[in-house]
Amino acid sequence: MLKTTSQVRALTPDDLPELHLLLDRDPLVNLFVRNRVDSTRLQARWLGGQVWGYFEDGVLVSACHAGTNLVPVQATRKALRAFAERVLGDNVRPSSIVGPRDAVLPLWELLEPRWGPARSPRLAQPFMVLDRDSRLTPDPRVRPVLIDEFDTIYPACVAMFTEEVGVDPEAGSRSGYRARVAQLISQGWAFAIIEDGQVLFKTEVGAATPQACQLQGVYVHPDLRGRGIAGPALSAVVRLVRQTVAPVVTLYVNDHNTPARRAYERVGFEHTETFASILL
Structure with missing residues (x-):
């Protein structure tokens, strides 16, 4: 059986076409990150942080906005583990983790042992359209x-x-x-x-x-x-x-x-x- 290779890295303007396709899988839920990506074109001086991509065999599978807010995008379980390792390794400390509950809570489970209790966990927030x-x-x-x-x-x-x-x-x-x-x-x-x-x-x-x-x-x-x-x-x-x-x-x-x-x-x-x- 061939082994899947994976990596996490900061995305650059060259990654925009692939990132757009990922964000467009759920354009309403991913609205915040798409707005940040469109307004900054992933230029670091405007972004005030990074957008990380999680790749499997060279294909962008998931992403994560890593700035004042940590926002997972189409994040798989493997991607969440990889993002948690990157957060802790880079000593990133956002003011909040926000996004779909099914991604935010598993990500927080990985980070809480190192960061301690949250100031205000809001575990169920209806997203309305x-x-x-x-x-x-x-x-x-x-x-x-x-x-x-x-x-x-x-x-x-x-x-x-x-x-x-x-x-x-x-x-x-x-x-x-x-x-x-x-x-x-x-x-x-x-x-x-x-x-x-x-x-x-x-x-x-x-x-x-x-x-x-x-x-x-x-x-x-x-x-x-x-x-x-x-x-x-x-x-x-x-x-x-x-x-x-x-x-x-x-x-x-x-x-x-x-x-x-x-x-x-x-x-x-x-x-x-x-x-x-x-x-x-």
Whole structure:
């Protein structure tokens, strides 16, 4: 019997055609990595990390985004073991491991003995998809955020991030987080209801490809929660982003966040996959 040879190495621009084929096996689930690959063309100075490829007999079988986030792509069990060895050998320490639950949890089992308990393991996160406009009447107040409204929207972004992730996004690099929020506004990827200088609702497109985009940071002002604002507001966002960004809208949510899940279901999002996030 011939022995299968395998290797893990950092991918380069020469690997883009083969990597694109791998990512296109599941373009919605692999949206984040495809966005990073398309926007950086695997140039290290822009990527802020690497994308590793796992090869068997010279064929790209799996991949893994290794930067601030560790994100496995079409990862087999053998690939996960190889990626874990590479992570530990290169002393890579991301802030999170994110992706399909069936890949993230086995990868975390390999890393946890060396890294210790996770700060916040989120073991079941419905990945939800909507490929049409919502049946809910859209809230006409939702609109793209203007760059001169940065100082108005920014505190809501910080509040949402802190509430959701459990850490202050300014703790590491205040300028870095401010730059990211400004970038999303400039791209036309930030949407909100703003009245009298108060952010009532907001969300952003965090990543996009020609096929699909992913919403992040869905926020309703604490004083207004439970009043049915999120559904019509998200309906408006879906309509806007399908017109201007991509035809399919995705997001993922913590399984225990019942109010958010119900709101997304009312809008029309359907649970198609299950993600997991290990926050470190």
